[in-house]
Amino acid sequence: MRILAAMSGGVDSAVAAARAAQDGHDVTGVHLALARNPQTYRSGARGCCTLEDARDARRAADVIGIPFYVWDMAEEFHASVVDDFVAEYAAGRTPNPCLRCNEKIKFAAVLDRAVALGFDAVVTGHHARLGADGLLRRSVDAAKDQSYVLAVLTREQLDRSMFPLGDSTKAQVRAEAAARGLAVAEKPDSHDICFIADGDTRGFLAARLGEAPGDIVDAHTGDTLGTHRGAYAYTVGQRKGLDLRTPAEDGRPRYVLSITPKTNTVTVGSREDLAVHRVTGERAVWHGERTPVECEVQLRAHGEVVPAVVTVDGAGLTAELRVPARGVAAGQAVVAYRSDAAGDVVLGSATITTDRADD
Template sequence: MTLRVLAAMSGGVDSAVAAARAAEAGHDVTGVHMALSSNPQSYRTGARGCCTLEDSRDARRAADVIGIPFYVWDLAERFHRDVVEDFVSEYAAGRTPNPCLRCNEKIKFEALLDRAVALGFDAVCTGHYARLADGVLRRGVDEGKDQSYVLAVCTPEQLSRALFPLGDTTKAGIRAEAARRGLTVADKPDSHDICFIADGDTRGFLAERLGAEPGPIVDASGEVLGEHEGAYGFTVGQRKGLRLGRPAADGRPRYVLDISPVTNTVTVGPREALDVREIVTERPVWLGAAPGGRFGCQVQLRAHGEVYDCVAGFRDGGDGLVISLARPARGIAPGQAAVLYAGDRVLGSATIAEAARVSA
């Protein structure tokens, strides 16, 4: 069946090959580049950043090679409100957000998809490494590039209008295919880290927006070990950048254990104090019927992170999903996503609200 497809083209190799594959499959494809910055830089900084003028030009050149119409849509205001401001407010509240999940949820599969449907398109095509068939979202075959984790926030209705043409191919295969197709982005480096923080300095980015808020860094007993310029500049599990005046008595490194925005306090301690066996989540999104009772599955707690066997179930009388891990996980912070799997199939996702440490 021929579909009218809107191909989201970032200017990178993945989205270019995805658009080419959709067109080759016989669909009526139109390319669109989302301008997500109101002041795009002329050139990216190495492999960091995105949404630059260079990226939009690369996307247009790829569309010309493929032979499809191409447009640039200005979504900068929506991106700033739903992704950037959310990122800042989450850190200010002592949580650790994942802006890639928020971008997929609010921009690619809400703002972009809603506009596409309103214009008569049947589906949106992206360069994500994931597989989708009959409403079932599965991991991409390239384990190192799999992006099912950041897509797990999408609803079944959104996924019913999505195409992920790259899920059955490795990254190396995609680059080779791009070269065969004559796409000049075949060797273009991937963007990394947070796209709207091109220099990678997250703490500096937050400080510019939240200002200095000095407060204590303490150990588990409450003893003051040092001072920070803003609790928002830390995340659970962090080791570097603590700038403490004196080492631990046993000489071992310290890690961030807790961030309290109410008291503006950062608590640090030994690595083993980060061990977590139970996680309480909120706002679950299921890609099928919500399971009842307790059930066994696997959970992934960060993008490209480890997978843990677990048992999950709802709290009595509430919608908070409790996930009990078969072995401890470390560095689990509120605000991150817990994505549940059955093998390579995505069952759903939820936002981490609390993490119960073994030591507690």
Template sequence: MRVLAAMSGGVDSAVAAARAKDAGHEVTGVHLALSPSPQQHRLGARGCCTVEDSRDAARAADVIGIPFYVWAMADEFGRDVVDDFVAEYAAGRTPNPCLRCNEKIKFEAVLDRALALGFDAVVTGHHARLEPGPRLRRSVDEGKDQSYVLAVLRPDQLAHAMFPLGDSTKAQVRIEAAERGLGVAEKPDSHDICFIPDGDTAGFLRKTLGEAPGDIVDAATGEVLGSHEGAYAYTVGQRRGLKLGRPAPDGKPRYVLDISPVEKTVRVGPAEALDVDEVVGVRPVWTNAARTEPFECLAQLRAHGQVFPATASPGGDRLVVRLHANARGIAPGQAVVLYDGDVVIGSATIDSASQKALSGFTG
């Protein structure tokens, strides 16, 4: 097959491209230039998409022996990922930009262009397994598993995807890269949000949205406990950075329970008030066959987070997930991803989470 290998400049995508070539495919490497003004150097292990990353990808392609190109996609990335990220925070939600990037850039814009150019599939360095069906499964390396951020992909997109690293651990990938003579073998992984390389999300949002001061209030009593410069700087479940002038009566920490951008209010309360057992998702995506009847599953509510036995009830553009045990600090805007064992069933964007009665559940 003719395949396009998306090469970020990191070790995973380089080894994935090399494995695709070893498998007999006709491989072309492409680096996605996603920033309109890329930095010369990464900030430690933070960020990606720098000039340095582009050069690392080009050198890896040269070692592998495949053609290499750079595709300028800053406009698409800015519109579909960065602007969406800002708009979600402004609306009081906590988005996951990696999901949007996979959905809108790597497996929509890039895949569409690849197919138009005559390629059969897009290869990436994601740690996940893909089997005929298609069946998207967790990686054998649970600590590096990325099936959660790939659960936004439809069957027609997965049919043109390749994830060659799913059967290997990250340590094995690094050893293989060194044996192949790839200079990125020991390159640190990127962390946090790629377009906020210094890790200061609140600062980025403040520069983008401007200051919007308001009150931090006790959710139970309505008492004003402090102030903030912008509700967008907070997320449900947050404990640090509240800078409240007075402790709770019982001396226990307070957490963010709710964010209201319209009222410019952040509501706080005790940890137990974060407990939820029902999650409502919108815009469900099914990675294999669409579900229309309630079913038992495992639900994951954040990347690398705990999984919960659950009952999922689809209904058009909504998905109600009843957890069989309490989860804590679930933020609207994140994804709920449903699994059958280690196989991804589908996902939805969390619209709300609440505490319902747990009666009737035995799990």
């Protein structure tokens, strides 16, 4: 098959491309230039999409022996991921930009372009598995599993995707890269949000949304306990950085329960107040059997799974949780899994819309 290998400049995508070429596919490497200003280099393990990454990807392609190109997708990335990220925070939600990048860029814009150019599929270095049955499953390396951020992919997109690393641990991938002579074998993984290289999300949002002072109020009494300079700096479940003037009567910590952009209010309460028994979602993508179905759901990247009964109705999804979850934030994804002999299968996903009124 003719395969387009998305090469970020990291070790995972390099090994994925090498495996595809070794399997006899006609592979072409492509690096996505996503930054409008790629002149800065990564700081430690932060950031990506720099000139350094593009050069690392090109060197890896040379070692593998495949053609290599750079596609400028900065404008698409900015509109679909960065602008969406800012707008979601302004609306009181907590987005997952990696999920949106997979949905809108890597497996929509890139895949569409690849198919138009005559490629049969796109291969990436994501840690997830696609079985012979075409079902998306968790990686064997639970610590690196990325099935959560891939759960937005449609059946048609999965049919044209390849994830060769799902059966390997990260240690095995690095060892293979070294054995293949790839210079990225020990390159640090990128962390945090790729377009916020210094890790200061609050500062990034403040520069774009400006300061918007408002009140932090108690969920039970309605009393104003403090002020904030922008509700976008908070997320549901947050405990640190509240800087409240009035401590709780029992001395226990308070947590962010909800963010209301209309009144520019951050509402706080006890840890018990965070408990959610029902999660609703929109823009559902469903691959599983007819619902309602008993399964498990994951409500944050790297979050714990919770047993639930999931019902899908058109583009809407409802998960009745068997065990209450805490820190459920609108804008994140609810991803449903079912366990079988071959591992955890992704049944589908939706973008969480739950607020406190849904409980």
